[in-house]
Amino acid sequence: MSRSKDVINELLVEVFNHILSIEGQTLKERGVKLSMTEVHVLEAINNSTLKTMGDVARKLRITLGTLTTSIDVLVRKKYVIRNRAKDDKRKVLLHLTDQALEVLKIHEGFHDEMIESLMVDLNIEKDEALVKSLENISNYFKQKY
Numbered sequence: 001m002s003r004s005k006d007v008i009n010e011l012l013v014e015v016f017n018h019i020l021s022i023e024g025q026t027l028k029e030r031g032v033k034l035s036m037t038e039v040h041v042l043e044a045i046n047n048s049t050l051k052t053m054g055d056v057a058r059k060l061r062i063t064l065g066t067l068t069t070s071i072d073v074l075v076r077k078k079y080v081i082r083n084r085a086k087d088d089k090r091k092v093l094l095h096l097t098d099q100a101l102e103v104l105k106i107h108e109g110f111h112d113e114m115i116e117s118l119m120v121d122l123n124i125e126k127d128e129a130l131v132k133s134l135e136n137i138s139n140y141f142k143q144k145y
Contacts, residue, residue, distance in 0.1 A: 012137075023110060030106050034079070039107055041070045042079060045094045046104055052085075053092040061145070079103070 024036045032039065044059045045051060057067040071094065074080040079100040085091035096104070119125055 019114070022114075023107075026110050027103075027106060030110075032103050032106055034077070034103060038070060038074060038079070039103060041067070041074060042096060042100050042104055043107065045080065045096055046101075048094075051094050053094065056094060074100075 020036055027034075027036075027039065034042075041056070041060065044056050048055045048059055053064055053067060053071070057064050060067065071080055071082060075082055079097055081095040081097060083093050083095065085093050122130075124130060
């Protein structure tokens, strides 16, 4: 790999790992007792249009089996309610409890604070090249994966 590729790879991995680590630590400090994976499953359910197991699994890019394991835990912890659809018993619908919505509020607050801080500290609003580069990276991953 060329030097540029090495640096880009290292920076992407480092930024990703820092965000996950800080996010997990901050949410724990704010009383969230779930793993980041569980929080992201709740977020995917919340952002899903149909709120079916299949829809959420596609959104997370995981198998139904993997999602089922996570949902089983979240149901047991009382963050998710799972029901069969009335019109098609094969469909499993997911509903978030008030407890889950509270976790998502805390999670969203963390992201708002992080972005706000980045914009102030790094002057991102004025750095159109950085914003465009981040958009390009995001679009690349959406299209590729």
